[in-house]
Amino acid sequence: MMQNIWSITGRSIAVSALALALAACQSMRGPEPVVKADIPNSYAANASGTSIAEQGYKDFFSDPRLLQVLDLALENNRDLRVSALNIQKAQQQYQITENNQLPTIGASGSVARQVSPTVNPNNPYSTYQVGLGVTAYELDFWGRVRSLKDNALDNYLATQASRDSTQISLVGQVTEAWLNYAFANAQLKLAEQTLKSQLDAYNLNKKRFDVGIDNELTVRQAQISVETARNDVANYKTQIAQAQNLLNLLVGSPVPNNLLPNQRVSSITNQNVLASGLPSDLLNNRPDVKTAEYQLSAAGANIGVAKAQLFPTISLTGNLGYASRDLSDLFKSGSFLWSVGPSLDVPIFDWGTRRANVKISETDQKIALANYEKSIQSAFRDVNDALATRNNIGDRLSAQRRLVDATNTAYKLSNARFRAGIDNYLTVLDAQRSSYSAEQGLLLLEQANLNNQVELYKALGGGVKANTSDSKVYPASTADMKYHKGQSSQQRAQQPQQ
Template sequence: MTKSFTSKSLTSVTALAASLILSGCLSMAPNNERPQTSIEHSFGQSNRQDSGQKLEAQDAAFTLEAWQDFFPDANARVMIEEALESNTDLRIAIARMAEVEGRYQIQREDLFPSISGEVSQTRTKNSANVFTLPGVDSIQDIYSANVGLMSYELDLFGRVRSLNDAALAQYLSSAEAARSVKLSVIAQTANAYYSWISAYRSLNLAEKTLKSRQESLDLIQKRLDTGIASELDLAQAQAALATVSAQKAQFDRAHAAAKSALELLIGKPLSAVNFDTEQLKLAAMAIELPDNINSEVLLSRPDVLSAEQNLYAANANIGAARAAFFPSISLTGQYGYSSTEFDNLFDSESKTWSFMPSIRIPIFNNGLQANLDIAEAQQQRLIAEYEKAVQQAFSEVYQLMANRSTYGGELDANRSLVKAQSKRLQLAEAKYKAGLASYLEVLNAQQDQFTAEQALLETERAQLANVISLYKALGGGDKAVTYAPKKDAESMDTKAQSSGVTE
């Protein structure tokens, strides 16, 4: 009678468990929703004020190219690829992502029954001082072969499912964090490469200027020897030469520092990198952006997505903490064969089984409430961190776009200034040679031309840095990404596709 009742109970419980697995379980976690953030709807003209009226402009779609296509300079691509292969921060991030993925896989196994098989032999020697039946050997062998269900919890209230969701969200967060590190490596390496080129060009300019000052000094020395120039002219030329010589020493240090920074990022000396040394130039890069961009593009940035997944993990942890207040049912069972003789181990008479359902009911456990309080506090902290990430992203993109709109005019002005200073220097030299002006006027023109040429180089470098930073801030990566404004007012999802992270 007992055996019959147990078999029916086993069948009923097994059916209930299968039904729960197939139909899902109750979840006590809060709904995953993006927090609302107080930022402007868009970047661009609609944010500008005109006579107290806000200009309304329709958000437009735009595409960010993959980084391999975004950088037209083959040397820059080579440097970035070298950095991605050797950068320790990226390797750490990828390893951390693999670690979190492993924890997720372990946690996921709790959703399904764990079945294990075991075949064993046990040899036992009974004590001679213990009563044994006549004819029974004091040494006994027991052979067994079993298949067991290892303490499977029926997830009636979603505790296990919530823990699995939390582990999954943490893995996705780590993947976005790795993508963020990769994007930072790309931007840092590109900026370091162009900083090195800019320093190289500045050094060349200083060397060219130093040569020009030396030629001027030699000319004045000859004019002095013939009685045309004065001792004052010679002293002024010598001072100008010394000034440029000191500036060249500064550019030497800046060039060495830029080279060292680039080598640190790529993980090897530049001499070990195969790149075209004849094509060292500040390449022209541009991001084609419409006048108005929907600020939802920020929701696809890896740092924002990572913060969002961390928030979802906190929601799932709240669900698990809430479910812990309710009873939990665990199933443990075993079916197999056991015999003292190996030859008849698998006979029908050798069958053995056991079934041990258990229920745990929390009665007095203050730790459960403390765990729930901790989970809810973590959720509030992560909501604030998500809002902060979005606000910082908006501020970063807004500033970079504002800078972008001014560099064109600054470059044009500096080019015009260099042209004007060159003309001024020619006229000053002609006047000096004709005896119509002092050499001081030539020196001032030379210094102003050198300063103007340096300013032009700095502006070109700053514009490149701004474009690269804007590309990173908008979430560029391994794939071409198209951003489009939402068509449904209730939809908060962008059309962007996240870039992957590969080793």
């Protein structure tokens, strides 16, 4: 009777100890920090409607040549390949930490030749042994192994989000490089037209000089304009070659000529309104923000690892198999053996090293928190900058077009007055330079307008999905899954600041 009581009591103590250990493992990580992004609830120049980041790049961009170039880039770009390989690496690292929660079972076999000084010391004998064994399987009472698994999972998710960031950046870079090639060609054509008109003017002034109507100064002034235009032509040819080289690098292979724009592009999207949505959308649409969130969660898991190391580590070792002095008797009755036993590692004096590791992990979490908050603020700033340009680009374009019309008219009038002998050629040169500069400025501004559309799409987190109908949902971090009972990072960021 007493033996049964002790047996029941022993089991009760064991169950209670296990319950306490499991409760401890839930509290090792500690509470998650409060995120204080400190950003307004709306943008400075907000366009109402669903964020354009929800649109796939195949629906946002309208030029079929550009879409083909983007598909080539997503298939061949080396940075994107490295990102994909990093995901595979992180996935395997997570698999390793998950496997560490299970015992490792291995087969072993041995034969030993030995002499016993007490049993027939003059005759050596052999011992044969085969079996299965579990070596140093850690009983994870304090959640150390589970925290390592959480850390590996968060790092894996962060790597996946980083890959999406690389894709967004690539889509933006390829589009802007493609536009740069188009407008470099447009600038070249403008420079060639200017060179032709300057050559005509030079030839006219040369003839007037030859017959004694004008002096040599007029000829030299016309020659200066010709050589300036020739220099611009050569410069834009260089820019076209460099733009093509950059585009080939980003795409990862030579871009076919039929996909290259040889003149200015008037539009790249069919969207009339570039809606930005709400700042809170950035937490789900910007993968770099998600990366910082996963890294913050991983830092919290590291605290659980460091705190668990303050407590004893209990490991289990066991094996079963057969052993015999004669190989023929190895698997006979009486040769079976087994053993099992725990080992305990109790920290006593480590001069504060383990507690210092806890402090370090807590500091790392504070750093990750600051980085997460900054990533939100940076994303908000990126969108506001793009919207600030978007808000005024229409007025700038209208003013620049009026400037082009005015300078072209002034050039025609000054040229007519010069031919009529009313003004000298210096007036024509000034008017021509103003007209040429205004035309160049208009091309640059048109390119900036298209680049701004790309920048806004990219800043809002667009470019991850190919089609709008595709679904892109980022998995919850381990902090969201375990310590906030389903509350998302977006909901936490929207809480009142404390």
